[in-house]
Amino acid sequence: MSFRAVGVFFAALLIIRIGNHRIFGKNTAFDIVLGVIYGSVLSRAITGNAPFWPTIAAAFTLVMLHKGLASLAYHTNFGLGNIIKGKPKILVKNGELQRETMASSSVTENDILEALRSAGHKPDISNISAAYLERSGNISIICSE
Template sequence: MSLRAIVVFFAALAIIRMGNHRIFGKNTAFDIILGIIYGSVLSRAITGNSPFWPTIFAALTLVILHKILAVAAYHSSFGFGNMIKGKPKALVKDGELQRDTMRSSSVTENDIKEALRNAGHKPEISSIYRAYLERSGDISIVCKE
């Protein structure tokens, strides 16, 4: 069951990384996967659908795997962190919308204007130096001087 938990973790992480990052709120896909699988595995222990101790060990395996991967991502210098947790995507450069990135990330111009308003700025794209879709799904904005 622990081996299956590891396989499902990586499969789910790969699937989520291919999807739309904005559906996850403030968490990275890396963290969401742990929450989903962890809850599912532990529910089996609660409902008795699986043997109790192997289920607990599978859940523990997932948490330990998450911790090991997080530490490896932190200490990695060859992009392992970006592979596991994702990386920001540039949506605006020097006031110019990056339409291909926006399209592939399902971000509209209105989403960027909303982020400007939330940051207390006028909703004018031309005032943006850089805007990024962060790993968490948030849009961060650096305005021109």
């Protein structure tokens, strides 16, 4: 099993390098789904619960599917990127909390205050021109100061 693990490690590294580093770097739902499935598929190759080479081929296919969909989303203008990757949601507009959006996204006022502090701003929502829940799950803040 140790030899299989080493083989899977190098195969996975090669496949990820072919696919693109952003698969695990951005953390959109699109990327996380691939990460979970990719790990599950490769674990079968390590433990021997599935044939080695077909499992590596399946992992490669998943990464290429991810890369292809990401490329398609980039090159099309009909909103495919928003469907696959999501789109940002406005949480604060001109100093006013957008409570419906916050509730549907499970974001609290404390989450917004934390994002303000993390960005080096005073924790005062009235100074926010706009705050967005980004596709990655991070909160970005544009202050009016």
